Amino acid sequence: MDRRLVTIFGGSGFIGRHLVRRLAAAGWVVRVAVRDPVAAEFLKTMGDVGQVVPVRADITDPAVVQAAVHGAAAVVNLVGILYEGLGRRFDRIHRQGAATVAAAAKAAGAARLVHMSALGADKASPSAYARSKAAGEEAVIAAFPGATILRPSVVFGPEDDFFNRFAHLAMLSPVLPVFTSGAFRLGFGHGGPRLDLFGPGGPVFQPVWVSDVAAAIVKVLADPQTAGRIYELGGPRRYSLKEILELILAETGRRNLLVPVPFWLAGLQAAVLGLLPHPPLTRDQVKLLRSDNVVRGGKPGLAELGITPTAAEAVIPSYLGRYRSKRQTEHT
Secondary structure, rough: OEEEEEEEOOOOOHHHHHHHHHHHHOOOOOEEEOOOOOOEEEEEEEEOOOOEEEEEEOOOOHHHHHHHHHOOOEEOOOOOOOOOOOOEOOOHHHHHHHHHHHHHHHHOOOOOEEOOOOOOOOOOOHHHHHHHHHHHHHHHHHHHOEEEEEEOOOOOOOOOOHHHHHHHHHHHEEEEEEOOOOOOEEEEEOOEEEEEEOOOOEEEEEEEEEEHHHHHHHHHHOOOOHHEEEEEOOOOOOHHHHHHHHHHHHHOOOOOOEEEEEEHHHHHHHHHHHHOOOOOOOOOHHHHHHOOOOOOOOOOOOOOHOOOOHHHHHHHHOOOOOHHHHHHHHHO
């Protein structure tokens, strides 16, 4: 076994590419297990010659997974999907695939296993995604009791599918939806009756910077005391969906109209949008959005790993500039 060899499943993805760079800088030999090694060859430039090696792997194929972890001292599983499609089922990827990786890592004699889960993982959740994440955690712990599980909130960074998605939508549509269950309520204040259009502003998120997540994984691998623990990773501030959209509009100089959309209507929209090959919204995601995506407390997080979380406001200007309106660009 090579004590500095780590196998990363899903290493060419959003979080993976940041992790590969950090592990290579820390002196690890990085074996990147991906479905398309050719497409992942760009990762080779993140280390010295021969330090980063992409290999073909499918976490649903036990034999291939065993080959990918052979000789590795550590294994990291970052593979996950946000929606189901042809051959892509939550249970198959998040539970069965995770169990396959964990069992192979244990059989190969790996000292450490880091499994990427998600905040909101819950066997009782109405969301199939959240239930599958919880089932995956159980399967991993059963196969590899010393595994470390990380549960991040929404992860943001240059290649994210969160701030980028809403910023792109703001370019295409003059209105942006705020999904909420507390809209259109009549309230009373000092000025008399008032119609509350947005309620609490929709679901609440605690976005965490991708570089902080990658740093957390590196710290976990370097500290044996983190084995067998669950870490919840969140940024320094919580934002309602309305606040997220307002932040994006302020950064891009746009004046889109925010419109409250009740969850029942969002479900109807998702039923149609979910039929697309790459759906922007699914019914399962609407169910997930009914719960806040924040660190609840009671479990260690970035602070316990010695990491000071980075605020979204400090990072998103570096990559949302491409979505700025022509008017805003001309005045900068």
